Amino acid sequence: MTCEEIELRLLEPEPGAEVDAHVATCASCQAFVKDLALVTERATLPAPTSAERAMLTGLAESTWSEWRRAQRGRQAWVGYAAAACFGALVASAGFWTARPVREVVVERVVAPASSSSLASNDELEEPNFVADDVFFEVTWPEPLEGETP
Amino acid sequence: MTSEPASDGALCRAFLAGDSKAFGELVHRYQDLVFKLVRRYAAAPDEARDLTQRAFLQAFEAARRTLPRLVDSEGEVPFKAWLLRIAINLGKNQVRDGARWPRAPLEAVDGAVEPSAGAHEALERAEAEALMRRAVTMLPRRQREVFTLRIDAGLPFAEIAGALGISEGNAKSHFHYAVKRLRDEVRVLTASSNPGGVS
Numbered sequence: 001m002t003c004e005e006i007e008l009r010l011l012e013p014e015p016g017a018e019v020d021a022h023v024a025t026c027a028s029c030q031a032f033v034k035d036l037a038l039v040t041e042r043a044t045l046p047a048p049t050s051a052e053r054a055m056l057t058g059l060a061e062s063t064w065s066e067w068r069r070a071q072r073g074r075q076a077w078v079g080y081a082a083a084a085c086f087g088a089l090v091a092s093a094g095f096w097t098a099r100p101v102r103e104v105v106v107e108r109v110v111a112p113a114s115s116s117s118l119a120s121n122d123e124l125e126e127p128n129f130v131a132d133d134v135f136f137e138v139t140w141p142e143p144l145e146g147e148t149p
Numbered sequence: 150m151t152s153e154p155a156s157d158g159a160l161c162r163a164f165l166a167g168d169s170k171a172f173g174e175l176v177h178r179y180q181d182l183v184f185k186l187v188r189r190y191a192a193a194p195d196e197a198r199d200l201t202q203r204a205f206l207q208a209f210e211a212a213r214r215t216l217p218r219l220v221d222s223e224g225e226v227p228f229k230a231w232l233l234r235i236a237i238n239l240g241k242n243q244v245r246d247g248a249r250w251p252r253a254p255l256e257a258v259d260g261a262v263e264p265s266a267g268a269h270e271a272l273e274r275a276e277a278e279a280l281m282r283r284a285v286t287m288l289p290r291r292q293r294e295v296f297t298l299r300i301d302a303g304l305p306f307a308e309i310a311g312a313l314g315i316s317e318g319n320a321k322s323h324f325h326y327a328v329k330r331l332r333d334e335v336r337v338l339t340a341s342s343n344p345g346g347v348s
């Protein structure tokens with residue numbers, strides 16, 4: 001085995017007698033053993049303190065509340081989008097028929113779409129939540145067709 | 150007779166069918182693991198908690214989006230793999246967005262500095278650890294993912310490989326490169342804090 005192969009074997013919990021025998025006579029691999037221990041020690045974070053652990057109390061409940069809030073926001077957002085589509089349909093019908101009485105109807109139907117600009121922060125946050133690039137780095141399963149941003 | 154704990158897949162399907170207890174059980178099952186991963190990137194414990202919650206929300210969103218396939222199949226649901234990948238990416242984004250390291254050495258986060266320790270020594274140690282944390286977050290993406298899943302989450306290479314969709318040998322190789330890179334960082338740090346040359 002080469003030193004490179006030995007070093008990879010040294011990452012295993014039990015490298016084996018063959019590896020031990022090599023390391024015993026190889027200064028380069030002995031140096032790697034020291035480096036591995038040093039880097040591991042320096043990079044390892046202290047265990048979470050009791051104050052940190054206490055932070056997780058009630059996490060499931062608060063996450064559930066947040067999930068429900070986000071889902072309500074999502075439904076509202078979908079509702080606004082549907083209303084806006086419907087409003088646009090009616091608006092185009094009003095345009096093509098060009099009758100004054102239709103214009104009154106258009107204004108009233110379009111209203112929910114414009115009111116979305118006054119939606120609560122909860123509702124406005126939802127599209128960002130769904131479109132977060134972190135989510136789309138999840139590779140299994142792939143996003144459904146048409147969902148890739 | 151003890152019953153087997155429900156699989157992640159069974160809990161995901163139950164949650165998507167409206168069972169809030171299944172949601173809670175999944176959070177309880179993995180909250181410590183996710184918290185350990187994101188705290189490396191957080192400036193304060195409450196920020197780590199916030200990142201943990203966001204990781205769960207995004208993983209549940211991933212489950213919701215794939216609902217039709219989850220319901221139709223009996224296959225395993227890689228909920229844990231989703232969580233792990235989301236957590237490390239959320240953490241990395243947190244650093245990119247906030248550039249928090251200089252303001253928050255680890256001791257400030259953990260309250261681990263003992264008043265009796267020499268102030269200078271404590272400061273040096275805090276700086277060295279903060280720089281090391283920064284060096285870890287600056288690793289190339291795959292090296293950082295493997296390294297933190299190994300060191301922070303304590304996962305075996307086989308599971309790391311599964312979560313990242315790479316081979317176990319590949320995972321070890323990335324870890325190996327990360328160790329060598331960080332070793333060089335340690336040497337630079339040691340040389341700069343100890344110009345006399347004693348390491």
Ligand SMILES: [Zn+2]
Nearest residue numbers: 003026028029
């Ligand atoms: Zn060797």
